[in-house]
Amino acid sequence: MGFSNKRHTDNLLPQVVTQSNLYSAWERVLENHGCAGVDGVTIKGFHGSLESNLLCLALELNEGSYCPLPLMKIQVAKPNGEARALSIPCVRDRVAQASVLNVLEPFFEAEFEDCSFAYRKGHSVRHAILKVKEYYEAGYHWVLDADIDAFFDSVPHERLIRKVESIITDLRVLSLIRHWVEAEVWDGKRVSTIEKGIPQGSVISPLLANLYLDELDEELQARGIRLVRYADDFVVLCRTEEKAQEARLLTEETLRKMDLQLDEADVIHFDRGFRFLGVIFCRSTIMVPFDKDKKPRRVLDVPPPLNIKAYLASVKARR
Numbered sequence: 615m616g617f618s619n620k621r622h623t624d625n626l627l628p629q630v631v632t633q634s635n636l637y638s639a640w641e642r643v644l645e646n647h648g649c650a651g652v653d654g655v656t657i658k659g660f661h662g663s664l665e666s667n668l669l670c671l672a673l674e675l676n677e678g679s680y681c682p683l684p685l686m687k688i689q690v691a692k693p694n695g696e697a698r699a700l701s702i703p704c705v706r707d708r709v710a711q712a713s714v715l716n717v718l719e720p721f722f723e724a725e726f727e728d729c730s731f732a733y734r735k736g737h738s739v740r741h742a743i744l745k746v747k748e749y750y751e752a753g754y755h756w757v758l759d760a761d762i763d764a765f766f767d768s769v770p771h772e773r774l775i776r777k778v779e780s781i782i783t784d785l786r787v788l789s790l791i792r793h794w795v796e797a798e799v800w801d802g803k804r805v806s807t808i809e810k811g812i813p814q815g816s817v818i819s820p821l822l823a824n825l826y827l828d829e830l831d832e833e834l835q836a837r838g839i840r841l842v843r844y845a846d847d848f849v850v851l852c853r854t855e856e857k858a859q860e861a862r863l864l865t866e867e868t869l870r871k872m873d874l875q876l877d878e879a880d881v882i883h884f885d886r887g888f889r890f891l892g893v894i895f896c897r898s899t900i901m902v903p904f905d906k907d908k909k910p911r912r913v914l915d916v917p918p919p920l921n922i923k924a925y926l927a928s929v930k931a932r933r
Contacts, residue, residue: 622721626784629717631672639712640668643705643817649913651704652686652800652920660705671710678786682707684798684805684925685813689915697914700815701799701808711817714790721781722821727831732845733820739891745842746849746895754840754851755884756858757895762869763877765846766819767811769826770873771795774812777825794818802917805925820845826872833868834861842890849890855881 629635643657650656660667674680685701692698703711719735726734731742762768771792778791797813798805812819812826823845834841839861840851850865852858858881866876882888887896894901 623782623784626717626782627675627786630713630787631676633668633672635716636668636672636709636713638716639709640664642712642716643708648705648708649686649688649702649916650919651702651707652684652925653704653706653922654919655705657705660709667706668709671706671713675710675713675790680710680790681929682710682793682797683922684800684920685815686917686920687799687801688815688913688917691912691914698814701797701813702815703794703797703817707794708817710790711794714787715818715821718782718787718821722825725781726824726828727835729831729835729841730824730827730843732843733824739844742842742844742891743893743900746851746890747900749840749842749851750884750895750898754853756852756855757882757884757888758850758852758858758861758865758879759882759888759890760848760850760862760865760879761877762846763875765827765874766814766823768874769812769823770810773873774822774826777829778822781825791818791822795822800917800920805920829872830865830868834864837864839864844891847891849888855883 644661647657650659671680683704683706685703687699687701689697690700723734729745731737731739731745774795775788775792779788782788782791794816795808795812797808797816799808799813812822827843827846831841831843834850842849842851850858850861852861862876862879862881865879869875880888884895884897887894889895892902894903
């Protein structure tokens with residue numbers, strides 16, 4: 615990775631705060647629905663004063679007075695019934711993140727590899743599945759089926775920010791990204807600061823996740839390894855078992871350099887079958903299980919709104 619035309623990223627904030635971009639960011643947030651954040655403001659409530667809300671946000675971003683509120687930590691049910699923690703920004707902050715995302719995406723996309731299929735326009739689960747099928751038909755019948763242990767909770771902030779800085783040079787935009795990465799979180803009892811990891815639930819997080827894992831993509835592809843990655847879940851396809859075991863060692867070594875580690879990693883032949891992205895691959899057959907969960911995630915726990923007045927007073931006192 616190495617952006618060759620960084621001068622075009624020196625002055626991105628004016629693009630972020632245009633009326634058209636902020637409105638596009640709002641539509642992006644609206645399309646995803648979502649609950650209220652720590653301030654209790656819903657999508658409907660924000661929309662009720664949309665013009666003034668977007669104008670105020672533009673002024674704060676442009677003047678450098680913008681300060682995000684803490685994320686709200688909620689618990690949702692995973693398909694297997696276990697709980698997963700998500701950290702949700704308030705609606706206003708989701709719009710701010712989406713406005714930056716709209717501007718940054720083309721620059722980041724220029725760096726990403728074709729083996730990365732999550733959170734990208736023109737890439738999807740279906741495309742990833744078809745790529746696995748393509749490799750099988752080309753004779754790659756041995757698979758390293760793997761994912762990364764607690765990826766979103768493990769990403770070191772400074773290393774991530776350095777990767778962003780290798781592409782983006784606008785200091786004001788970099789400051790915003792740092793605020794959103796080093797966010798505070800309200801869990802209903804206290805406000806704490808995220809020391810490590812990328813907050814799941816933030817609009818900007820999927821882009822940052824792909825940026826961080828681009829190093830893995832590049833390292834494996836530079837060795838001629840066939841990789842299909844969807845966020846932190848991936849498969850490596852090889853012609854022999856020996857090559858698959860070598861790929862496993864290389865993957866472990868690369869992730870270790872990135873301060874990450876493999877969780878589960880099995881070397882499997884297509885004849886035995888394996889599951890990836892919710893579908894089952896067995897020989898040339900691709901099967902979608904009947905029990906595949908297509909329903910929205912059930913929310914298990916939502917903390918009460920934060921006392922914003924008291925929080926802002928505490929922030930002022932700390933300064």
